[in-house]
Amino acid sequence: MPTATRAPLTLLAVAVTLLAWASAFIGIRAVGEDLSPGALALGRLAVGTAVLGLLLAPRGWVRPTAGEWRLLVVCGVGWFGIYNVALNAAEQHLDAGTTAMLVNIGPVLIAVFAGLLLGEGFPRWLVVGLGVAFCGVLLIGAATRSSGADLLGVALCVVAAVTYAAGVVAQKPLLRRLPALQVTFTACAIGAVCTLPWAGVLAGELAGAPASSIAGMVYLGVVPTAIAFSTWAYALSRMDAGRLGATTYLVPPIVILLGWLLLDEVPPGLAFVGGAVCLAGVALSRRRDRPRRPVPVPQEAGSAP
Numbered sequence: 001m002p003t004a005t006r007a008p009l010t011l012l013a014v015a016v017t018l019l020a021w022a023s024a025f026i027g028i029r030a031v032g033e034d035l036s037p038g039a040l041a042l043g044r045l046a047v048g049t050a051v052l053g054l055l056l057a058p059r060g061w062v063r064p065t066a067g068e069w070r071l072l073v074v075c076g077v078g079w080f081g082i083y084n085v086a087l088n089a090a091e092q093h094l095d096a097g098t099t100a101m102l103v104n105i106g107p108v109l110i111a112v113f114a115g116l117l118l119g120e121g122f123p124r125w126l127v128v129g130l131g132v133a134f135c136g137v138l139l140i141g142a143a144t145r146s147s148g149a150d151l152l153g154v155a156l157c158v159v160a161a162v163t164y165a166a167g168v169v170a171q172k173p174l175l176r177r178l179p180a181l182q183v184t185f186t187a188c189a190i191g192a193v194c195t196l197p198w199a200g201v202l203a204g205e206l207a208g209a210p211a212s213s214i215a216g217m218v219y220l221g222v223v224p225t226a227i228a229f230s231t232w233a234y235a236l237s238r239m240d241a242g243r244l245g246a247t248t249y250l251v252p253p254i255v256i257l258l259g260w261l262l263l264d265e266v267p268p269g270l271a272f273v274g275g276a277v278c279l280a281g282v283a284l285s286r287r288r289d290r291p292r293r294p295v296p297v298p299q300e301a302g303s304a305p
Contacts, residue, residue: 010238013231014247020228022254025096026262027216027224028088034213037088038198039205040220045080045192047221052185052230062178064186071170072186079167080191086160093153096259100252101137102157108134109165110245123242125284133249133281139274165245171233172241180233188225249278 031040064072090099111130167187174183206214236244253274 010235013235014244017228017232017235018247018250018254020224020231021248022100022251022258024220024224024228025091025100025251025255026258027220028091029096031213031216031220032088032091034209035205035217036198036201037085037092038195039202040088040217041081041084042192042195042198042202043206043217044084044220044225045188045195047218048225048229049185049189049192051222051226052181052188055226055230056181056185059179059181062182064174064178068174068178071174072183073190074170075167075174075183076187076190077194078163078170080187081194083160083163083167084191085195086156086163090153090156090160094157097252097256099153099157100255102154103161103164104134104137104249104252105158106161106164106168107242107245107248109161110168111242129246129281129284130249131281132284133246133278136274136277136281137249137252139270139277142270142274168236168241168245172236175233175237180237181230184226184229184233188229246281249281253278 028040035043087099087103090102094102108130111127171183171187232244
């Protein structure tokens with residue numbers, strides 16, 4: 001595909017991913033009133049696996065190597081399994097905005113892991129942009145922190161951030177050969193298998209849950225999981241992991257905005273300032289250093305040009 005055509009599609013994939021993942025923080029908090037963390041993770045991943053399986057069926061299967069299977073297990077167990085349970089549990093203790101802020105230490109870890117393990121290095125503007133965006137997230141957290149926040153919720157967010165970063169770094173090499181949709185489906189299915197111990201709990205809670213919570217679980221499985229993880233994989237196959245991870249600093253401002261629009265939670269002024277700082281940081285992270293012009297070497301008299 002020509003670069004001129006591919007670039008807009010990549011940006012669209014990033015935009016879909018960020019909007020869908022931001023909406024997940026709002027949906028998890030609402031559905032979490034009726035579905036416990038492990039049960040919700042299983043329900044969400046089961047729906048996501050089913051949808052991804054339907055999309056993958058007509059496309060065929062590329063057989064992974066043994067090394068690729070190991071990376072798929074890391075991605076599936078960490079990012080899809082542990083991450084989802086930890087994130088759901090964190091929102092039992094923290095509000096959506098604070099959770100989004102804390103989980104967004106992940107992009108810093110992604111940049112570090114990608115620089116050390118994937119050979120992406122540490123471009124100057126990426127490091128500067130990450131620092132600025134992280135300051136914006138801290139401002140949002142300071143503006144939206146709740147008095148009910150506790151250390152367990154913070155610890156769960158850290159677990160989610162670490163497994164998220166590890167999953168992204170494990171996913172990147174897979175996309176060099178395997179189709180993005182197949183990678184997403186396989187990792188999601190592995191994550192669903194990891195959450196099977198909550199199958200009985202899910203069955204019991206679904207029997208007593210209102211239709212709105214069941215619909216919310218299905219939404220989480222279809223949009224933030226099946227669709228958003230696929231668009232993320234598409235973008236990751238075309239961008240450095242560190243630079244793509246930096247774009248997720250836009251999630252906390254979007255969460256604040258969605259909470260304002262959907263939950264009638266008017267954010268404080270400092271949250272808007274933090275959102276603007278996040279935007280500036282992401283813009284900086286997308287800059288690239290100008291190539292240095294070669295310095296002409298003076299030639300000795302009589303030498304050939």
